[in-house]
Amino acid sequence: xxxxxxxxxxxxxxxxxxxxxxxxxxxxxxxxxxxxxxxxxxxxxxxxxxxxxxxxxxxxxxxxxxxxxxxxxxxxxxxxxxxxxxxxxxxxxxxxxxxxxxxxxxxxxxxxxxxxxxxxxxxxxxxxxxxxxxxxxxxxxxxxxxxxxxxxxxxxxxxxxxxxxxxxxxxxxxxxxxxxxxxxxxxxxxxxxxxxxxxxxxxxxxxxxxxxxxxxxxxxxxxxxxxxxxxxxxxxxxxxxxxxxxxxxxxxxxxxxxxxxxxxxxxxxxxxxxxxxxxxxxxxxxxxxxxxxxxxxxxxxxxxxxxxxxxxxxxxxxxxxxxxxxxxxxxxxxxxxxxxxxxxxxxxxxxxxxxxxxxxxxxxxxxxxxxxxxxxxxxxxxxxxxxxxxxxxxxxxxxxxxxxxxxxxxxxxxxxxxxxxxxxxxxxxxxxxxxxxxxxxxxxxxxxxxxxxxxxxxxxxxxxxxxxxxxxxxxxxxxxxxxxxxxxxxxxxxxxxxxxxxxxxxxxxxxxxxxxxxxxxxxxxxxxxxxxxxxxxxxxxxxxxxxxxxxxxxxxxxxxxxxxxxxxxxxxxxxxxx
Ligand code: ARG
Numbered sequence: 001x002x003x004x005x006x007x008x009x010x011x012x013x014x015x016x017x018x019x020x021x022x023x024x025x026x027x028x029x030x031x032x033x034x035x036x037x038x039x040x041x042x043x044x045x046x047x048x049x050x051x052x053x054x055x056x057x058x059x060x061x062x063x064x065x066x067x068x069x070x071x072x073x074x075x076x077x078x079x080x081x082x083x084x085x086x087x088x089x090x091x092x093x094x095x096x097x098x099x100x101x102x103x104x105x106x107x108x109x110x111x112x113x114x115x116x117x118x119x120x121x122x123x124x125x126x127x128x129x130x131x132x133x134x135x136x137x138x139x140x141x142x143x144x145x146x147x148x149x150x151x152x153x154x155x156x157x158x159x160x161x162x163x164x165x166x167x168x169x170x171x172x173x174x175x176x177x178x179x180x181x182x183x184x185x186x187x188x189x190x191x192x193x194x195x196x197x198x199x200x201x202x203x204x205x206x207x208x209x210x211x212x213x214x215x216x217x218x219x220x221x222x223x224x225x226x227x228x229x230x231x232x233x234x235x236x237x238x239x240x241x242x243x244x245x246x247x248x249x250x251x252x253x254x255x256x257x258x259x260x261x262x263x264x265x266x267x268x269x270x271x272x273x274x275x276x277x278x279x280x281x282x283x284x285x286x287x288x289x290x291x292x293x294x295x296x297x298x299x300x301x302x303x304x305x306x307x308x309x310x311x312x313x314x315x316x317x318x319x320x321x322x323x324x325x326x327x328x329x330x331x332x333x334x335x336x337x338x339x340x341x342x343x344x345x346x347x348x349x350x351x352x353x354x355x356x357x358x359x360x361x362x363x364x365x366x367x368x369x370x371x372x373x374x375x376x377x378x379x380x381x382x383x384x385x386x387x388x389x390x391x392x393x394x395x396x397x398x399x400x401x402x403x404x405x406x407x408x409x410x411x412x413x414x415x416x417x418x419x420x421x422x423x424x425x426x427x428x429x430x431x432x433x434x435x436x437x438x439x440x441x442x443x444x445x446x447x448x449x450x451x452x453x454x455x456x457x458x459x460x461x462x463x464x465x466x467x468x469x470x471x472x473x474x475x476x477x478x479x480x481x482x483x484x485x486x487x488x489x490x491x492x493x494x495x496x497x498x499x500x501x502x503x504x505x506x507x508x509x510x511x512x513x514x515x516x517x518x519x520x521x522x523x524x525x526x527x528x529x530x531x532x533x534x535x536x537x538x539x540x541x542x543x544x545x546x547x548x549x550x551x552x553x554x555x556x557x558x559x560x561x562x563x564x565x566x567x568x569x570x571x572x573x574x575x576x577x578x
Contacts, residue, residue: 003107005096005499013042016066022048038085039496045082056082090486097495098484101555106562108502110152115330118156118323119145125162126239127171127197130246130388132378136367137335138252139433142568143514150566151509156327161259163236165312169218172228173210174200185231190242193235219309222264246388250426251568266318267310271303273354291349301346316347321356331361338366365512368441378444395425398450403576420572424458427569431457434567435518452577455522457569460560463525465575467557470537474550477538481554482547490534494552497527501559514567521563528556
């Protein structure tokens, strides 16, 4: 038996197609569009009929007749122009669910050819406070990283710190402007550093001199000026500490903390390769590579700026080379918003021209922005940028409203309650993000995102905690989970829903779309709730039925925990809901 119900149906269909001399490419089922009629349907006859100029209903009837020999269906019908509708036998479903409940991976498969994939997400900049605009790249990147690892790929996640561009010269220039020199830099903390950066930004916008000074300092820093380097190291290290703290709170993790600066040496190599291949040219003092002009004009890529500095594009090209040569990347995926679409088109084209990433797949995944109720990028009440820290704090204070105060529940002290508050608050933020498809932006729903009901992270966590309590009660009563028997519609529906786990995860992996997992977790939790209301466990009619329902409950709990884990969300044992 194949652990996966859907795969077993596909295998059976393949056998039948083969026997009938039909192209096995069309031998697969999909979840029925008509759950009132069937559980699965196969529409292969329609496609085949078109190609072979035959009557689809005749083909479908032949397939249906052959399928009758197998012992999985309660009912097989040919409907409409040639859909084959399959309603499964309860014990066929039950056997499969029993089997996956005993499997360590709950029946989930892995990719056939695992490969090494480097995920580039986060991308925070030194000296810049992290804000709502940084949320999606980290949250989505973390989820994809977990999904890719789970399906068996060899994942390396890299934060790609912005630590080598003009902002570095801007901030050093600003400190010199105020202090006359850089002697006080070692004493500056992160608040002061980000403050300098904010002021540098304003001054450079208004003042040509300041802009020129900043780009000169940047070029000299990159060229190895020791005084600048020393100051820069301090700014970088303070910023990295702050960034790490932010990501840690959100449970966003990286294998590598490489920055643009780490690509400096390779940048030099890229410039050489480009020259040797005759791809670069000098244009108004800068060294550039011109790109193919297809239907839309593409500006050239700047390798070396006119003042000798290396820019953002060059560091990205060099980083590709490092990831291929030092990490063995076979696929590199970048996560940013749409403002960088052109940037990645440009660098992918140059990388191809230079031949530094042959047979490596390069992908740019673009996500929409987090918006306020007015449809514009999310802001604080007074119109400022919402820092990540403030966002997390806001979520926590919402969650605290739903939890008991310290001292109100026996056995839970302030620290334990606060830990729970963080787990729920972060789940609320992450789930609200991940339930939306990556490409679409979303409105940050201040009213509902942290509620314990509706399509929220806390709702799924709460569903898990409720099942935990059912399991504890059963254990106290000496009830053990056992063989699944499906008597009612609610049990059957829950079991069928559980059987979709593997295909949902594989779809999320194939399409790099965590929202499939978020959606599924939500509908599964709802399905469980319907089951639980209709099917008593401790008061079931027989011990056998109670044991079966207990197994269904435990499996649902395990699946929900697995799904949240793939989304980078924790599942607390209890929720202490007030
Ligand atoms: N630091 C960049 C920014 O703030 C994002 C980095 C994205 N990743 C990359 N490899 N370019 O815009």
